[in-house]
């Protein structure tokens with residue numbers, strides 16, 4: 001069995017660099033919301049995936065202080 005995207009990698013939507021592994025992600029139910037930062041242009045984006053068994057999940061995001069503006 002082969003999985004051509006075992007880390008939920010995604011390409012930068014701005015400069016098309018990549019694919020880049022997610023910096024963090026939140027898995028809920030059967031889906032993963034992953035956050036990315038482009039190593040080339042530093043663009044930040046997120047992507048939702050259906051969870052695939054056997055894939056490596058990204059680390060959980062760091063908790064920010066309450067009230068911090070996004």
Ligand SMILES: [Zn+2]
Nearest residue numbers: 012015038041
């Ligand atoms: Zn980029």
